Amino acid sequence: MISRENFPSLGIGVGLRRVHYGWVLENRPRIDWFEIISENFMAPGGRPLEVLEAVRENYPIAMHGVSMSIGSTDPLRREYLARLKETARRFEPAWISDHLCWTGVGGRNLHDLLPLPYTEEAVRHVARRVREVQDFLERPILLENVSSYMAYRISRMSEWEFLAAVAEEADCGILLDINNIFVSAFNHGFDAHAYIDGVPLGRVMQFHLAGHSEHGAYLLDTHDHPVRDEVWALYEYALRRFGRVAALVEWDDNIPDFPVLAETAERAREIEEKLLGERGVNDAVQAEGIAKPALPPDNRA
Amino acid sequence: MRSKLKELQSLLYRLITAPEGVAQGLERETALPAGGLGGIIAGDERLSALARVEIYANMYFYRILDALKEDFPATLAVIGADNFHNLITDYIAAHPPTHYSINEAGRSLAGFVREHPLGRAHPFLADLAALEWAVIESFHARDASALDADAMRQIAPERWPALRLATHPAVRLLALAHRVERVLAAVERNEEWSPPAREPSPTLVWRNRSMVFYRVLEAPEFEALDAAHSGATFAEICGRFAAAATAGDAASEINRNLSRWLGDGLLILGGA
Numbered sequence: 001m002i003s004r005e006n007f008p009s010l011g012i013g014v015g016l017r018r019v020h021y022g023w024v025l026e027n028r029p030r031i032d033w034f035e036i037i038s039e040n041f042m043a044p045g046g047r048p049l050e051v052l053e054a055v056r057e058n059y060p061i062a063m064h065g066v067s068m069s070i071g072s073t074d075p076l077r078r079e080y081l082a083r084l085k086e087t088a089r090r091f092e093p094a095w096i097s098d099h100l101c102w103t104g105v106g107g108r109n110l111h112d113l114l115p116l117p118y119t120e121e122a123v124r125h126v127a128r129r130v131r132e133v134q135d136f137l138e139r140p141i142l143l144e145n146v147s148s149y150m151a152y153r154i155s156r157m158s159e160w161e162f163l164a165a166v167a168e169e170a171d172c173g174i175l176l177d178i179n180n181i182f183v184s185a186f187n188h189g190f191d192a193h194a195y196i197d198g199v200p201l202g203r204v205m206q207f208h209l210a211g212h213s214e215h216g217a218y219l220l221d222t223h224d225h226p227v228r229d230e231v232w233a234l235y236e237y238a239l240r241r242f243g244r245v246a247a248l249v250e251w252d253d254n255i256p257d258f259p260v261l262a263e264t265a266e267r268a269r270e271i272e273e274k275l276l277g278e279r280g281v282n283d284a285v286q287a288e289g290i291a292k293p294a295l296p297p298d299n300r301a
Numbered sequence: 302m303r304s305k306l307k308e309l310q311s312l313l314y315r316l317i318t319a320p321e322g323v324a325q326g327l328e329r330e331t332a333l334p335a336g337g338l339g340g341i342i343a344g345d346e347r348l349s350a351l352a353r354v355e356i357y358a359n360m361y362f363y364r365i366l367d368a369l370k371e372d373f374p375a376t377l378a379v380i381g382a383d384n385f386h387n388l389i390t391d392y393i394a395a396h397p398p399t400h401y402s403i404n405e406a407g408r409s410l411a412g413f414v415r416e417h418p419l420g421r422a423h424p425f426l427a428d429l430a431a432l433e434w435a436v437i438e439s440f441h442a443r444d445a446s447a448l449d450a451d452a453m454r455q456i457a458p459e460r461w462p463a464l465r466l467a468t469h470p471a472v473r474l475l476a477l478a479h480r481v482e483r484v485l486a487a488v489e490r491n492e493e494w495s496p497p498a499r500e501p502s503p504t505l506v507w508r509n510r511s512m513v514f515y516r517v518l519e520a521p522e523f524e525a526l527d528a529a530h531s532g533a534t535f536a537e538i539c540g541r542f543a544a545a546a547t548a549g550d551a552a553s554e555i556n557r558n559l560s561r562w563l564g565d566g567l568l569i570l571g572g573a
Binding site: 039040042043044045046047048049050067072073077080102104105106107108109110111112114116117121122125149150151152153154187189217218220 | 305306307309310311313314317318340341342343345347348350352353354356357360361364365397398399400401402403404406440441442443444445470471508511512
């Protein structure tokens with residue numbers, strides 16, 4: 001069974017984005033780790049791969065995908081998974097994550113993260129596919145909760161019950177996006193704290209923190225603003241429940257200079273230290289331990 | 302269940318990608334349950350079911366539009382934001398994305414522009430889009446160890462004629478009919494551009510130390526590189542220069558071009 005011992009907290013990281021490549025390589029900022037968008041590094045060559053080689057020399061990374069489409073009714077794309085596995089073999093990420101969603105159907109890609117109906121049947125459908133992916137990649141994956149703007153009449157459980165059920169049945173980890181919980185809670189009128197309370201303790205291996213935009217009747221997960229105070233408050237709430245978990249600041253549009261991201265990461269660190277104390281030697285050693293070597297290929301029992 | 306989920310996903314796909322909008326897309330649906338879209342998607346007093354699906358429809362379009370604006374900045378500059386918006390509306394209806402990477406969304410744009418009214422209004426536009434796409438392809442192309450002058454010097458001269466060469470995977474050769482490289486260069490430098498001359502413009506795109514470059518070639522150089530691209534021998538490549546020059550000129554042309562190609566990292570060793 002998946003265990004948090006195999007997913008040590010990497011500390012507080014930021015998403016590696018193209019506009020910051022030069023700055024990061026030149027300045028080697030004091031950031032614990034970087035998360036990459038997997039698909040941006042799955043091309044066969046070019047500058048992104050060179051940059052990542054150099055970044056990887058100095059930092060742990062995690063690979064975060066947007067196109068696995070784990071909830072689609074299309075067959076899993078073997079070519080995609082093979083490329084993902086090859087990229088992971090080359091860059092040795094601490095873990096691989098993607099989203100609990102579908103991104104296309106009929107061989108077409110919407111390049112968006114669409115929610116699934118929360119039904120027993122959908123749990124079985126997704127869990128079966130997650131197991132297939134984990135077998136293929138020879139490692140467990142994390143699934144992230146998405147922001148959503150629509151809900152299905154046929155849903156028979158809450159989103160967090162669905163997330164928990166998929167994670168349990170597939171034996172995978174959870175990347176809990178705190179901003180997405182806040183956005184979806186607003187859009188669908190549920191209680192964000194109840195969501196956090198409903199997520200199984202032992203499966204959350206990473207948090208996401210990001211900004212969103214307000215559109216009157218709804219919030220949009222745009223990653224183009226600073227993290228809102230309400231989301232920081234939810235982060236505190238999540239830390240109290242889950243303890244020290246790797247956290248990652250995402251910023252994908254109107255991207256500020258790197259020091260602003262670093263300040264945001266620093267704020268996350270201050271909150272974590274305020275609630276849980278400073279990172280201990282063991283944490284540091286654990287994180288250091290996966291700075292280069294890969295995790296065991298398969299952590300499942 | 303699986304087919305039911307597939308039906309649900311297929312319906313949403315059709316609505317989200319309906320070129321004229323979700324409401325019009327809905328009118329074409331004949332098998333909706335009682336309650337229409339509201340019987341499938343939960344709406345409330347803040348946002349109707351339709352408005353909720355429209356959020357996804359807008360995100361679908363604008364995400365691809367933004368990606369293509371980044372990949373085709375000169376095409377955008379030439380026709381302006383409104384025309385580009387309309388072009389992409391037509392384009393993604395005809396070529397909806399299928400690849401897992403959004404970086405591939407523009408693969409068919411140049412060909413599409415060639416047949417589009419905007420392409421006919423701006424006869425150089427398709428060439429420009431083709432050049433921009435070649436730059437993108439070159440940027441992401443596979444890495445390979447390029448031949449340099451030292452590597453060539455280590456090959457015994459008597460082996461050169463039969464030496465089989467190939468172009469680096471990041472090399473693209475485009476037989477364009479307009480000097481669109483001047484438009485792209487002007488847009489990249491934030492300068493005024495002017496409509497390019499219509500003249501044969503054999504254009505080379507290549508990558509060197511992660512940077513992508515482009516230049517228009519003389520016909521013999523284009524043909525020689527094209528021969529290398531097809532896996533010709535060094536003797537065959539030289540033959541392309543010889544056909545276009547006197548013997549003395551050909552030798553100096555070959556030397557001059559080979560030196561530049563090696564410096565730019567255009568060549569790799571070909572197969573046996």
